[in-house]
Amino acid sequence: MEKAFKLDFENDKVGSLYVNCCGCSQTESLHSFGPASKPHYLIHYVLSGKGIFRFHDKEYRLEAGYGFLIQPNELAFYQADEKEPWSYLWVGFGGSRAGEYLNSMGLSGRHPIFSCERDQELYSIVRDMMEHNTFGVADDLRRNGQLGVFLSILAQSAGVVAKDEEDKGNQYVKKAVSFIQSNYCNPIKVTDVADYVCINRSYLYTLFQNYLGMSPQQFLTTFRITKARELLDSTSYPIESIALSCGYRDALVFTKAFHAMKGMSPSQYRKQSHRESSREQLQEVEHLIAQLLQSQEKI
Missing domain, CATH: 2.60.120.280 (Regulatory protein AraC)
Known part of the structure:
Protein backbone atom coordinates (compact mmCIF):
# COMPACT_ATOMS: atom_id res chain seq x y z
CA MET A 1 0.00 0.00 0.00
CA ASP A 164 32.07 9.05 -16.08
CA GLU A 165 34.59 11.71 -15.11
CA GLU A 166 35.67 11.78 -18.74
CA ASP A 167 32.11 12.62 -19.83
CA LYS A 168 31.87 15.44 -17.30
CA GLY A 169 35.28 16.82 -18.24
CA ASN A 170 34.42 16.77 -21.92
CA GLN A 171 31.17 18.61 -21.21
CA TYR A 172 32.99 21.33 -19.26
CA VAL A 173 35.51 21.82 -22.06
CA LYS A 174 32.79 22.03 -24.71
CA LYS A 175 30.90 24.64 -22.70
CA ALA A 176 34.07 26.61 -22.09
CA VAL A 177 35.05 26.57 -25.77
CA SER A 178 31.54 27.62 -26.77
CA PHE A 179 31.67 30.50 -24.28
CA ILE A 180 35.01 31.67 -25.68
CA GLN A 181 33.75 31.46 -29.28
CA SER A 182 30.76 33.62 -28.37
CA ASN A 183 32.61 36.13 -26.17
CA TYR A 184 36.17 36.44 -27.53
CA CYS A 185 35.26 39.95 -28.73
CA ASN A 186 34.66 41.01 -25.13
CA PRO A 187 37.48 41.58 -22.60
CA ILE A 188 36.88 38.23 -20.88
CA LYS A 189 39.48 36.45 -18.77
CA VAL A 190 40.01 32.80 -17.91
CA THR A 191 38.31 33.36 -14.56
CA ASP A 192 35.16 34.42 -16.45
CA VAL A 193 35.25 31.17 -18.42
CA ALA A 194 35.70 29.10 -15.25
CA ASP A 195 32.85 30.95 -13.52
CA TYR A 196 30.57 30.32 -16.50
CA VAL A 197 31.08 26.54 -16.42
CA CYS A 198 30.95 26.55 -12.58
CA ILE A 199 34.38 25.04 -11.87
CA ASN A 200 37.55 26.55 -10.44
CA ARG A 201 40.34 27.87 -12.63
CA SER A 202 42.88 25.18 -11.75
CA TYR A 203 40.46 22.38 -12.71
CA LEU A 204 39.65 24.16 -15.96
CA TYR A 205 43.40 24.37 -16.68
CA THR A 206 43.77 20.61 -16.09
CA LEU A 207 40.82 19.79 -18.39
CA PHE A 208 42.13 21.97 -21.23
CA GLN A 209 45.57 20.39 -20.97
CA ASN A 210 44.04 16.89 -21.03
CA TYR A 211 41.59 17.47 -23.88
CA LEU A 212 43.19 20.19 -26.02
CA GLY A 213 46.87 20.07 -25.08
CA MET A 214 46.98 23.74 -24.12
CA SER A 215 45.92 26.02 -21.28
CA PRO A 216 42.63 27.98 -21.34
CA GLN A 217 44.65 31.19 -21.74
CA GLN A 218 46.52 29.75 -24.73
CA PHE A 219 43.25 28.69 -26.34
CA LEU A 220 41.66 32.11 -25.73
CA THR A 221 44.68 33.92 -27.18
CA THR A 222 44.93 31.58 -30.16
CA PHE A 223 41.26 32.03 -30.97
CA ARG A 224 41.51 35.82 -30.73
CA ILE A 225 44.62 36.01 -32.91
CA THR A 226 42.98 33.71 -35.48
CA LYS A 227 40.00 36.05 -35.66
CA ALA A 228 42.38 39.03 -35.90
CA ARG A 229 44.13 37.41 -38.88
CA GLU A 230 40.78 37.01 -40.63
CA LEU A 231 40.05 40.72 -40.14
CA LEU A 232 43.54 41.73 -41.29
CA ASP A 233 43.09 39.63 -44.44
CA SER A 234 39.55 40.68 -45.28
CA THR A 235 39.22 44.30 -44.10
CA SER A 236 41.07 47.59 -44.00
CA TYR A 237 40.11 48.25 -40.38
CA PRO A 238 42.69 50.14 -38.30
CA ILE A 239 44.80 47.96 -36.01
CA GLU A 240 43.15 49.60 -32.98
CA SER A 241 39.68 48.59 -34.24
CA ILE A 242 40.79 45.02 -34.87
CA ALA A 243 42.25 44.86 -31.37
CA LEU A 244 38.93 46.00 -29.84
CA SER A 245 36.99 43.62 -32.08
CA CYS A 246 39.03 40.71 -30.70
CA GLY A 247 38.70 41.56 -27.02
CA TYR A 248 41.84 43.68 -26.52
CA ARG A 249 41.31 47.08 -24.93
CA ASP A 250 44.95 48.04 -25.53
CA ALA A 251 46.29 47.92 -29.10
CA LEU A 252 49.84 47.54 -27.76
CA VAL A 253 48.92 44.44 -25.77
CA PHE A 254 47.24 43.06 -28.91
CA THR A 255 50.34 43.78 -31.02
CA LYS A 256 52.59 42.00 -28.52
CA ALA A 257 50.28 38.96 -28.40
CA PHE A 258 50.08 38.87 -32.21
CA HIS A 259 53.87 39.14 -32.57
CA ALA A 260 54.45 36.40 -29.99
CA MET A 261 52.24 34.02 -31.96
CA LYS A 262 52.96 34.99 -35.58
CA GLY A 263 56.51 36.33 -35.33
CA MET A 264 55.55 39.68 -36.81
CA SER A 265 53.36 42.69 -36.01
CA PRO A 266 49.76 42.94 -37.28
CA SER A 267 50.86 45.65 -39.77
CA GLN A 268 53.68 43.46 -41.11
CA TYR A 269 51.29 40.53 -41.41
CA ARG A 270 48.80 42.63 -43.37
CA LYS A 271 51.48 43.83 -45.82
CA GLN A 272 52.76 40.29 -46.32
CA SER A 273 49.26 38.97 -46.75
CA HIS A 274 48.52 41.60 -49.40
CA ARG A 275 51.79 40.81 -51.23
CA GLU A 276 50.96 37.11 -51.22
CA SER A 277 47.45 37.89 -52.43
CA SER A 278 48.85 40.06 -55.25
CA ARG A 279 51.35 37.34 -56.14
CA GLU A 280 48.56 34.75 -56.31
CA GLN A 281 46.49 37.05 -58.53
CA LEU A 282 49.53 37.61 -60.81
CA GLN A 283 50.10 33.85 -61.04
CA GLU A 284 46.46 33.36 -62.01
CA VAL A 285 46.77 35.99 -64.76
CA GLU A 286 50.01 34.44 -66.02
CA HIS A 287 48.34 31.05 -66.05
CA LEU A 288 45.42 32.39 -68.08
CA ILE A 289 47.84 34.02 -70.56
CA ALA A 290 49.76 30.77 -70.92
CA GLN A 291 46.54 28.89 -71.60
CA LEU A 292 45.54 31.50 -74.18
CA LEU A 293 48.88 31.24 -75.96
CA GLN A 294 48.64 27.46 -76.03
CA SER A 295 45.19 27.60 -77.54
CA GLN A 296 46.39 30.05 -80.23
CA GLU A 297 49.26 27.73 -81.19
CA LYS A 298 46.78 24.96 -81.88
CA ILE A 299 44.76 27.10 -84.25
Missing part, protein backbone atom coordinates in the same frame (compact mmCIF):
# COMPACT_ATOMS: atom_id res chain seq x y z
CA GLU A 2 1.02 3.60 -0.51
CA LYS A 3 -0.13 6.80 1.19
CA ALA A 4 0.10 9.30 -1.62
CA PHE A 5 -0.97 12.85 -2.22
CA LYS A 6 -0.90 13.53 -5.93
CA LEU A 7 -2.33 15.80 -8.57
CA ASP A 8 -2.59 15.41 -12.34
CA PHE A 9 -3.02 18.63 -14.26
CA GLU A 10 -4.87 19.21 -17.50
CA ASN A 11 -2.49 20.74 -20.00
CA ASP A 12 -2.56 21.63 -23.67
CA LYS A 13 0.99 20.23 -23.88
CA VAL A 14 2.25 23.22 -25.83
CA GLY A 15 5.23 25.18 -24.60
CA SER A 16 8.87 24.86 -23.65
CA LEU A 17 8.27 23.48 -20.13
CA TYR A 18 5.09 22.52 -18.28
CA VAL A 19 3.94 20.37 -15.36
CA ASN A 20 1.92 17.21 -15.97
CA CYS A 21 1.65 15.90 -12.42
CA CYS A 22 3.26 16.01 -9.00
CA GLY A 23 2.92 14.39 -5.61
CA CYS A 24 4.37 13.05 -2.36
CA SER A 25 4.25 9.45 -1.15
CA GLN A 26 4.97 7.45 1.99
CA THR A 27 5.20 3.86 0.80
CA GLU A 28 4.66 0.58 2.59
CA SER A 29 7.23 -2.20 2.72
CA LEU A 30 8.13 -3.52 -0.77
CA HIS A 31 5.59 -1.28 -2.49
CA SER A 32 6.51 -1.17 -6.20
CA PHE A 33 5.68 0.37 -9.55
CA GLY A 34 6.14 -1.27 -12.94
CA PRO A 35 7.77 -2.30 -15.07
CA ALA A 36 5.70 0.38 -16.80
CA SER A 37 6.11 3.65 -18.66
CA LYS A 38 4.78 7.19 -18.53
CA PRO A 39 4.17 9.53 -21.50
CA HIS A 40 6.22 12.35 -19.93
CA TYR A 41 9.46 12.92 -18.01
CA LEU A 42 9.25 11.94 -14.36
CA ILE A 43 11.68 12.89 -11.58
CA HIS A 44 11.49 11.21 -8.16
CA TYR A 45 13.42 12.49 -5.16
CA VAL A 46 13.82 10.35 -2.01
CA LEU A 47 13.03 12.18 1.25
CA SER A 48 13.61 9.26 3.63
CA GLY A 49 14.07 5.51 3.66
CA LYS A 50 15.50 3.28 0.95
CA GLY A 51 14.52 1.52 -2.28
CA ILE A 52 15.68 0.28 -5.65
CA PHE A 53 15.27 1.67 -9.17
CA ARG A 54 15.68 -0.45 -12.32
CA PHE A 55 16.11 1.16 -15.69
CA HIS A 56 17.80 0.01 -18.93
CA ASP A 57 18.83 -3.32 -17.33
CA LYS A 58 20.61 -1.58 -14.45
CA GLU A 59 19.63 -1.56 -10.79
CA TYR A 60 20.34 1.34 -8.43
CA ARG A 61 19.98 1.22 -4.64
CA LEU A 62 18.90 4.63 -3.40
CA GLU A 63 18.31 6.41 -0.09
CA ALA A 64 17.42 9.87 1.17
CA GLY A 65 19.09 12.67 -0.79
CA TYR A 66 19.06 10.79 -4.10
CA GLY A 67 16.67 10.88 -7.01
CA PHE A 68 16.07 9.34 -10.42
CA LEU A 69 14.80 10.30 -13.85
CA ILE A 70 12.38 8.25 -15.94
CA GLN A 71 12.23 9.22 -19.60
CA PRO A 72 8.97 9.28 -21.62
CA ASN A 73 7.72 5.94 -22.88
CA GLU A 74 10.59 4.01 -21.26
CA LEU A 75 9.94 0.98 -19.04
CA ALA A 76 11.04 1.48 -15.45
CA PHE A 77 10.61 -0.30 -12.12
CA TYR A 78 11.09 0.94 -8.58
CA GLN A 79 10.39 -0.66 -5.21
CA ALA A 80 10.53 0.37 -1.56
CA ASP A 81 12.91 -1.34 0.84
CA GLU A 82 11.43 -4.10 3.01
CA LYS A 83 12.74 -2.72 6.32
CA GLU A 84 13.06 0.99 5.56
CA PRO A 85 10.45 1.84 2.90
CA TRP A 86 11.06 5.17 1.31
CA SER A 87 9.04 8.34 1.09
CA TYR A 88 9.52 10.49 -1.98
CA LEU A 89 8.19 13.36 -4.01
CA TRP A 90 7.82 13.45 -7.75
CA VAL A 91 7.20 15.82 -10.62
CA GLY A 92 6.08 14.81 -14.10
CA PHE A 93 6.67 17.29 -16.90
CA GLY A 94 7.12 17.83 -20.63
CA GLY A 95 7.77 20.58 -23.16
CA SER A 96 9.80 21.30 -26.25
CA ARG A 97 12.92 22.12 -24.20
CA ALA A 98 12.53 19.60 -21.38
CA GLY A 99 14.99 17.11 -22.84
CA GLU A 100 17.50 19.87 -23.63
CA TYR A 101 17.44 21.14 -20.04
CA LEU A 102 17.89 17.64 -18.61
CA ASN A 103 20.81 16.89 -20.93
CA SER A 104 22.47 20.15 -19.91
CA MET A 105 22.13 19.06 -16.29
CA GLY A 106 23.79 15.73 -17.13
CA LEU A 107 20.64 13.65 -16.67
CA SER A 108 19.74 11.06 -19.32
CA GLY A 109 18.82 7.44 -19.79
CA ARG A 110 22.49 6.57 -19.45
CA HIS A 111 22.90 8.63 -16.25
CA PRO A 112 19.45 8.77 -14.57
CA ILE A 113 20.59 9.08 -10.93
CA PHE A 114 21.40 12.32 -9.10
CA SER A 115 22.04 13.55 -5.57
CA CYS A 116 20.84 16.79 -3.99
CA GLU A 117 20.99 18.07 -0.42
CA ARG A 118 18.26 20.72 -0.75
CA ASP A 119 15.38 18.44 0.20
CA GLN A 120 13.32 21.04 2.06
CA GLU A 121 13.34 23.41 -0.90
CA LEU A 122 12.28 20.67 -3.31
CA TYR A 123 9.51 19.55 -0.95
CA SER A 124 8.23 23.13 -0.56
CA ILE A 125 8.08 23.57 -4.33
CA VAL A 126 6.02 20.42 -4.84
CA ARG A 127 3.68 21.37 -2.00
CA ASP A 128 3.23 24.79 -3.59
CA MET A 129 2.37 23.17 -6.92
CA MET A 130 -0.25 21.03 -5.20
CA GLU A 131 -1.75 23.98 -3.33
CA HIS A 132 -2.18 25.94 -6.57
CA ASN A 133 -4.20 23.29 -8.33
CA THR A 134 -6.98 25.14 -10.19
CA PHE A 135 -7.52 25.15 -13.92
CA GLY A 136 -7.06 28.94 -14.04
CA VAL A 137 -4.22 30.58 -15.92
CA ALA A 138 -2.76 32.08 -12.72
CA ASP A 139 -2.19 28.71 -11.07
CA ASP A 140 -1.05 27.18 -14.35
CA LEU A 141 1.63 29.84 -14.72
CA ARG A 142 2.65 29.43 -11.08
CA ARG A 143 3.05 25.64 -11.35
CA ASN A 144 5.12 25.92 -14.51
CA GLY A 145 7.22 28.64 -12.93
CA GLN A 146 7.82 26.45 -9.89
CA LEU A 147 8.90 23.64 -12.21
CA GLY A 148 11.60 25.94 -13.54
CA VAL A 149 12.75 26.66 -9.97
CA PHE A 150 12.69 22.92 -9.16
CA LEU A 151 14.95 22.11 -12.12
CA SER A 152 17.13 25.13 -11.37
CA ILE A 153 17.85 23.79 -7.87
CA LEU A 154 18.80 20.42 -9.31
CA ALA A 155 21.01 22.07 -11.93
CA GLN A 156 22.79 24.12 -9.26
CA SER A 157 23.30 21.47 -6.63
CA ALA A 158 22.68 18.04 -8.08
CA GLY A 159 25.57 15.67 -8.62
CA VAL A 160 24.94 13.12 -11.34
CA VAL A 161 25.83 9.68 -9.97
CA ALA A 162 27.76 7.07 -11.99
CA LYS A 163 28.58 9.58 -14.69
